[in-house]
Amino acid sequence: MKKCFALTLMLLAAAACADELTVGTKAPAFTLVNSVDGKTYAFKPADGKISVVFFTCNQCPYAKAFEPRLIEIAQKYQARGVRFYAIDPNDENRYSEETMENMRARATSKGYPYPYLKDGDSSVARAYGARVTPHVYVIDGNGLLRYRGYVDDSARPEERTRTGLTDALDALIANREVPMTATHAFGCSIKFKS
Amino acid sequence: MRLFAPFAAIFLSASAAGAAQLIEVREPTALAAAFAPAASVRVMNVWATWCVPCVEEMADLGAIGATFGARVSVVGVSLDDMIPGDRAVSKNKVVAFLDRQRIAFPNIYYVGNSDALADFLRFDGAIPITIAYDRGGHELWRKQGKLDRQKTIATIRKLLGRTR
Numbered sequence: 430m431k432k433c434f435a436l437t438l439m440l441l442a443a444a445a446c447a448d449e450l451t452v453g454t455k456a457p458a459f460t461l462v463n464s465v466d467g468k469t470y471a472f473k474p475a476d477g478k479i480s481v482v483f484f485t486c487n488q489c490p491y492a493k494a495f496e497p498r499l500i501e502i503a504q505k506y507q508a509r510g511v512r513f514y515a516i517d518p519n520d521e522n523r524y525s526e527e528t529m530e531n532m533r534a535r536a537t538s539k540g541y542p543y544p545y546l547k548d549g550d551s552s553v554a555r556a557y558g559a560r561v562t563p564h565v566y567v568i569d570g571n572g573l574l575r576y577r578g579y580v581d582d583s584a585r586p587e588e589r590t591r592t593g594l595t596d597a598l599d600a601l602i603a604n605r606e607v608p609m610t611a612t613h614a615f616g617c618s619i620k621f622k623s
Numbered sequence: 624m625r626l627f628a629p630f631a632a633i634f635l636s637a638s639a640a641g642a643a644q645l646i647e648v649r650e651p652t653a654l655a656a657a658f659a660p661a662a663s664v665r666v667m668n669v670w671a672t673w674c675v676p677c678v679e680e681m682a683d684l685g686a687i688g689a690t691f692g693a694r695v696s697v698v699g700v701s702l703d704d705m706i707p708g709d710r711a712v713s714k715n716k717v718v719a720f721l722d723r724q725r726i727a728f729p730n731i732y733y734v735g736n737s738d739a740l741a742d743f744l745r746f747d748g749a750i751p752i753t754i755a756y757d758r759g760g761h762e763l764w765r766k767q768g769k770l771d772r773q774k775t776i777a778t779i780r781k782l783l784g785r786t787r
Contacts, residue, residue, distance in 0.1 A: 491706060615750070
């Protein structure tokens with residue numbers, strides 16, 4: 430019976446990534462304030478540059494687990510012309526860790542090589558269909574979404590078998606097709622502002 | 624095929640520190656082995672101690688399981704191993720949490736690949752998620768996000784009626 434149950438589950442298995450921004454569609458523009466310096470950053474897709482937009486936050490252990498990896502990736506790929514935007518969409522009224530002040534403190538202490546933007550009404554996260562932190566989106570120079578999902582398939586370096594984000598960036602930089610365009614983004618659910 | 628040889632990957636690892644039953648599983652096909660064979664409805668909840676809504680709903684899951692007795696088998700699937708660190712420490716943390724919550728149903732400590740789990744359970748990675756199956760493994764119902772205790776009990780009651 431147990432084996433039968435497992436087999437039935439397998440037959441039902443298929444990837445399911447509903448309600449997220451569809452790969453190949455135009456990425457939403459946004460204008461958000463950087464918690465680090467108070468300056469406004471306007472992301473305008475289709476300006477010829479590859480961009481990484483990722484949703485993260487201060488409180489999620491899984492987002493924190495990927496923090497060093499994202500810093501490492503950003504430092505490597507910024508040198509190759511890729512732009513990175515970290516966005517915190519969590520409701521700071523319900524979760525005090527997510528205030529601009531605490532965001533600035535984290536970005537400064539960790540030495541973020543990218544702006545750490547506050548999505549104050551969670552509207553940008555909604556526009557992208559982001560569900561969790563971390564949730565990563567790669568946009569090509571024409572403003573089209575080319576990858577969405579996880580950074581890697583494991584936060585444990587020794588168990589990492591798929592590197593979704595860097596594979597996508599390497600492909601776009603080399604003008605090749607992105608090998609995996611959508612992956613399962615695990616993480617903490619976004620605490621949307623209602 | 625790797626997914627067809629699951630059961631050797633199960634290691635019972637009830638911690639000496641507590642009473643909670645925690646079963647280490649690497650292959651998603653082995654998850655179903657934790658269900659009670661006699662149960663008409665099997666409920667799988669994917670959670671982690673680092674997931675706020677998961678933690679908040681754990682007491683509700685315990686109550687839901689207790690409501691139906693042997694007719695419903697509840698199994699938790701902890702994703703705590705996804706956070707890098709010492710596995711033994713992480714498992715002890717899960718057991719301690721389950722003990723504090725007085726959780727009687729078995730829990731799986733999943734150490735396999737996250738993609739494989741998401742593909743197998745057909746979910747997109749966001750937790751908590753709760754899925755109900757019949758005895759044959761056919762999916763009956765699923766809830767993405769935090770459970771409502773009374774609504775879930777009402778839903779399972781209906782499912783039991785359908786599976787008699």
